[in-house]
Amino acid sequence: MNKKWILLISIIALALASCSAQREETPQMMVEEVYVERAAAESGYGSNADMAAVAPAPSASIERLVIQNASLSIAVDDPEASMDRIKELAEELNGYVVSANMYQATLNSGAQVPHASITIRIPSERLNQVLDTIKAETTVPIISENIDSQDVTADYVDMSSRLTNLEATEVQLQKIMDEAVKTEDVLAVYSRLVDIRSQIEVIKGQMKYYEESARLSMVSVELVASEEAQPLTIGGWELKGTAKSAVEALDKAVKWLAKAAIWIF
Numbered sequence: 100m101n102k103k104w105i106l107l108i109s110i111i112a113l114a115l116a117s118c119s120a121q122r123e124e125t126p127q128m129m130v131e132e133v134y135v136e137r138a139a140a141e142s143g144y145g146s147n148a149d150m151a152a153v154a155p156a157p158s159a160s161i162e163r164l165v166i167q168n169a170s171l172s173i174a175v176d177d178p179e180a181s182m183d184r185i186k187e188l189a190e191e192l193n194g195y196v197v198s199a200n201m202y203q204a205t206l207n208s209g210a211q212v213p214h215a216s217i218t219i220r221i222p223s224e225r226l227n228q229v230l231d232t233i234k235a236e237t238t239v240p241i242i243s244e245n246i247d248s249q250d251v252t253a254d255y256v257d258m259s260s261r262l263t264n265l266e267a268t269e270v271q272l273q274k275i276m277d278e279a280v281k282t283e284d285v286l287a288v289y290s291r292l293v294d295i296r297s298q299i300e301v302i303k304g305q306m307k308y309y310e311e312s313a314r315l316s317m318v319s320v321e322l323v324a325s326e327e328a329q330p331l332t333i334g335g336w337e338l339k340g341t342a343k344s345a346v347e348a349l350d351k352a353v354k355w356l357a358k359a360a361i362w363i364f
Contacts, residue, residue, distance in 0.1 A: 166249045166312045167223055170319040171233060172242040178215035178322035181236045185217050185320060188232055194221035194315060204324070212324035220315040233320055242323065251309050262302045269295045 175181045179201055186196055197218040204214040221229050226246075234241060269292065276288040 163250065164252045164255045164309060164313045165223075166251060166309070166316075167226055167246065168317045168319075169226065169230060169244070169246045170321075171230070171244050172321040172323065173234065173237040174239050174242060174323045174325045175236050176325050178213045178324055181322050182215045182217050184236070185219060185233060188229065189219040189221055192221045192225050192229070194219055197317065214324065215322040216320065217322070218317060218319045220317050223314060223316040226316045226318070229318060233318070236322075239325070242321075251313070255306060255309050258302050258306050262299060262306070265295055265299050265302070269299065 182199060182201065186199065189196055197220055199215075199217045201213070201215045203211045205211055219229075230244075230246075272288055272292050272295065276285055276292065279285045279288060
């Protein structure tokens with residue numbers, strides 16, 4: 100046989116062997132990536148990397164999403180009655196009670212006084228009205244008050260953009276899977292579909308939480324018995340805070356020592 104033919108046949112054989120080896124070394128994940136790239140291209144978002152990074156520009160007229168929560172601590176004559184009125188207020192405004200607790204607190208003097216705490220959700224646009232109504236439950240200065248605002252507009256827009264991308268990719272992957280013939284191709288695309296759908300559900304849940312939190316403000320109220328909040332008066336002096344606690348503790352200790360002395364004698 101002519102040497103040229105032998106050389107040509109050898110080159111062709113080596114080339115075919117190389118192609119065959121390359122196909123055998125291609126991992127299964129490469130098949131998956133090919134289908135994902137195709138889905139990204141058909142959905143209009145470019146490559147698989149671009150699909151996760153590129154998001155449509157948010158509208159300039161989008162409504163801001165602000166979460167407002169408040170907490171109050173007030174002294175009232177009847178904590179239980181005040182808690183019931185706050186419950187009714189929430190229901191009247193189409194809100195609801197998140198939690199409500201009623202218990203007995205023990206003062207340093209040993210006296211038992213009622214104590215209550217309640218957390219409600221009400222329409223955010225009625226937050227100031229609700230706070231004013233709750234403050235009207237007391238005739239003494241507010242013990243503590245805090246209002247917290249969190250603007251989540253940027254996070255919400257980002258999640259909305261990611262959701263749009265993922266949903267477009269899901270549609271294209273579904274089309275590709277319907278057209279796939281080989282079992283390994285179907286499994287590869289199905290695996291990606293499961294992952295995409297999981298991400299979609301997580302984002303939808305977070306967006307719903309933001310929407311509900313912005314629509315309904317949370318108000319936490321601590322209701323302290325007036326007796327617990329009243330200052331201790333000694334010789335015309337009003338003792339509050341640490342001074343009051345110290346005197347009450349001293350009084351309690353003296354009483355205990357007196358009882359101990361009686362038992363001893």
